[in-house]
Amino acid sequence: xxxxxxxxxxxxxxxxxxxxxxxxxxxxxxxxxxxxxxxxxxxxxxxxxxxxxxxxxxxxxxxxxxxxxxxxxxxxxxxxxxxxxxxxxxxxxxxxxxxxxxxxxxxxxxxxxxxxxxxxxxxxxxxxxxxxxxxxxxxxxxxxxxxxxxxxxxxxxxxxxxxxxxxxxxxxxxxxxxxxxxxxxxxxxxxxxxxxxxxxxxxxxxxxxxxxxxxxxxxxxxxxxxxxxxxxxxxxxxxxxxxxxxxxxxxxxxxxxxxxxxxxxxxxxxxxxxxxxxxxxxxxxxxxxxxxxxxxxxxxxxxxxxxxxxxxxxxxxxxxxxxxxxxxxxxxxxxxxxxxxxxxxxxxxxxxxxxxxxxxxxxxxxxxxxxxxxxxxxxxxxxxxxxxxxxxxxxxxxxxxxxxxxxxxxxxxxxxxxxxxxxxxxxxxxxxxxxxxxxxxxxxxxxxxxxxxxxxxxxxxxxxxxxxxxxxxxxxxxxxxxxxxxxxxxxxxxxxxxxxxxxxxxxxxxxxxxxxxxxxxxxxxxxxxxxxxxxxxxxxxxxxxxxxxxxxxxxxxxxxxxxxxxxxxxxx
Amino acid sequence: xxxxxxxxxxxxxxxxxxxxxxxxxxxxxxxxxxxxxxxxxxxxxxxxxxxxxxxxxxxxxxxxxxxxxxxxxxxxxxxxxxxxxxxxxx
Numbered sequence: 001x002x003x004x005x006x007x008x009x010x011x012x013x014x015x016x017x018x019x020x021x022x023x024x025x026x027x028x029x030x031x032x033x034x035x036x037x038x039x040x041x042x043x044x045x046x047x048x049x050x051x052x053x054x055x056x057x058x059x060x061x062x063x064x065x066x067x068x069x070x071x072x073x074x075x076x077x078x079x080x081x082x083x084x085x086x087x088x089x090x091x092x093x094x095x096x097x098x099x100x101x102x103x104x105x106x107x108x109x110x111x112x113x114x115x116x117x118x119x120x121x122x123x124x125x126x127x128x129x130x131x132x133x134x135x136x137x138x139x140x141x142x143x144x145x146x147x148x149x150x151x152x153x154x155x156x157x158x159x160x161x162x163x164x165x166x167x168x169x170x171x172x173x174x175x176x177x178x179x180x181x182x183x184x185x186x187x188x189x190x191x192x193x194x195x196x197x198x199x200x201x202x203x204x205x206x207x208x209x210x211x212x213x214x215x216x217x218x219x220x221x222x223x224x225x226x227x228x229x230x231x232x233x234x235x236x237x238x239x240x241x242x243x244x245x246x247x248x249x250x251x252x253x254x255x256x257x258x259x260x261x262x263x264x265x266x267x268x269x270x271x272x273x274x275x276x277x278x279x280x281x282x283x284x285x286x287x288x289x290x291x292x293x294x295x296x297x298x299x300x301x302x303x304x305x306x307x308x309x310x311x312x313x314x315x316x317x318x319x320x321x322x323x324x325x326x327x328x329x330x331x332x333x334x335x336x337x338x339x340x341x342x343x344x345x346x347x348x349x350x351x352x353x354x355x356x357x358x359x360x361x362x363x364x365x366x367x368x369x370x371x372x373x374x375x376x377x378x379x380x381x382x383x384x385x386x387x388x389x390x391x392x393x394x395x396x397x398x399x400x401x402x403x404x405x406x407x408x409x410x411x412x413x414x415x416x417x418x419x420x421x422x423x424x425x426x427x428x429x430x431x432x433x434x435x436x437x438x439x440x441x442x443x444x445x446x447x448x449x450x451x452x453x454x455x456x457x458x459x460x461x462x463x464x465x466x467x468x469x470x471x472x473x474x475x476x477x478x479x480x481x482x483x484x485x486x487x488x489x490x491x492x493x494x495x496x497x498x499x500x501x502x503x504x505x506x507x508x509x510x511x512x513x514x515x516x517x518x519x520x521x522x523x524x525x526x527x528x529x530x531x532x533x534x535x536x537x538x539x540x541x542x543x544x545x546x547x548x549x550x551x552x553x554x555x556x557x558x559x560x561x562x563x564x565x566x567x568x569x570x571x572x
Numbered sequence: 573x574x575x576x577x578x579x580x581x582x583x584x585x586x587x588x589x590x591x592x593x594x595x596x597x598x599x600x601x602x603x604x605x606x607x608x609x610x611x612x613x614x615x616x617x618x619x620x621x622x623x624x625x626x627x628x629x630x631x632x633x634x635x636x637x638x639x640x641x642x643x644x645x646x647x648x649x650x651x652x653x654x655x656x657x658x659x660x661x662x
């Protein structure tokens with residue numbers, strides 16, 4: 001049925017939004033060098049613009065402490081100090097007097113010198129401060145030229161943000177209460193704006209092509225972040241239909257909110273940990289809002305992406321520490337670097353591989369690049385005292401790899417201890433089970449780790465030899481495949497024989513159709529995206545383990561997906 | 573002229589918050605205050621200058637003050653670094 005969808009993009013964050021558009025334009029200005037006559041007037045114009053900028057930042061800071069927390073507020077504080085900095089303000093004034101040149105040119109030149117200095121510093125954190133200088137230069141020059149700009153941190157009403165793409169600084173400062181949707185020209189499922197939208201629970205459609213040209217400020221739009229659909233100035237009928245959908249979604253959501261504080265325990269008293277997956281420290285807030293009982297998978301790859309060189313130990317330490325502190329005393333399971341496969345680093349040339357998923361990735365890379373691996377392990381060990389850390393190795397396919405990774409970890413631990421650096425004595429060390437060979441010898445591996453976490457996406461693709469990116473064979477990628485389920489059962493039983501818990505992180509763990517089966521098979525922990533946590537808790541609360549166990553035992557002798565699905569009464 | 577050597581103990585180096593606290597404290601004094609580290613001199617009253625030092629944990633800073641309140645300035649800034657910038661909130 002044609003419902004008159006105006007534009008189709010990639011739906012990256014589910015939910016429906018109806019509202020008016022705010023177009024995020026880059027402030028464009030040209031800084032020209034001009035000779036001036038009235039030096040006094042130029043000086044007072046400049047100082048006025050500085051004063052105005054300080055006031056603006058003071059206002060944003062006042063709001064930021066509440067919405068963004070102290071760290072972000074400290075950055076705004078540093079920006080205010082930059083505007084009072086004698087090295088740039090006095091120097092600009094002096095240069096205006098001496099050279100009789102216009103203030104925007106002089107200020108830009110003077111402040112930009114520090115961008116170069118900071119960009120050459122070793123610490124990523126400091127290099128990021130260079131963007132703070134860019135921000136203040138832009139702010140002052142805008143005020144000098146009298147250009148108005150939308151303050152994302154101070155929106156008056158609910159807004160659908162429309163932009164070519166959203167930058168991290170834009171998403172970090174925006175008023176999360178007022179932004180009800182994102183629409184962007186470019187991007188895909190893993191682009192920054194997509195991840196942020198999902199993390200914050202804001203409906204979003206990306207990859208819309210030229211949406212910034214089609215829309216202008218104040219246009220009314222309806223967007224569906226699950227289907228990736230956009231309606232521009234839609235008919236009454238569509239508005240009615242979507243208002244209804246939105247109300248229904250809100251009702252379901254508020255109903256689920258009742259489970260936020262509940263523990264994941266079945267009706268007959270078996271504890272199932274309901275954890276969340278995160279990619280960056282920014283994801284923590286939404287995770288907690290959704291009642292996750294801990295982090296079952298912190299993908300550290302994001303710290304390594306979107307940059308020009310490997311992150312330093314301190315850069316990593318800061319990220320791990322902030323997550324551990326925010327969740328304390330809850331568990332935070334941090335997975336060591338998993339690059340390669342579909343995740344490439346721009347500054348690391350591994351070279352094209354025939355079969356990247358069967359290639360040089362994750363622990364295989366780390367065990368050949370000791371410095372990268374050790375740097376991460378040191379950052380993790382140092383951060384361990386700030387919370388409840390578990391370290392997890394990805395892509396282990398043999399006992400030798402596991403033992404080598406553990407040996408390197410022990411060495412780094414010893415070195416740090418000798419230096420007098422305190423490390424938590426309770427760090428658990430575990431591994432992912434995502435390669436069939438590891439699943440098969442999980443009885444042996446279990447003797448050497450504190451926990452297993454099954455990575456279902458890779459386990460399915462490796463067990464069934466199905467490239468999960470290849471659309472032609474999508475029908476073969478199926479979590480109900482009996483071979484996959486048997487392997488999972490083997491891993492759970494082998495883990496339990498050695499008294500270690502077995503969890504799962506991956507799409508399967510958040511799937512409502514699979515959760516009852518997984519619990520019945522004996523899984524102790526499920527880790528999923530934040531938006532699935534509440535529904536999973538509800539499901540666990542309303543299930544009886546003994547019943548699910550008997551049901552799960554019944555699939556032991558089944559040989560096909562159809563048979564299993566029919567038995568579990570799952571359609572499709 | 574007063575001078576004193578301190579070692580930075582802050583885990584994450586002199587990043588935005590401690591740098592801001594330090595510069596604000598320095599600005600309270602009339603003396604000229606500078607920091608000597610890694611063979612270069614920086615203006616202690618300039619946030620840009622302090623951030624550009626790029627100092628990390630364990631590195632040495634020499635705080636130098638010259639002026640009517642040089643003694644107080646050096647003492648206060650030394651204490652600030654040693655107490656990990658904690659006693660003045662942002």
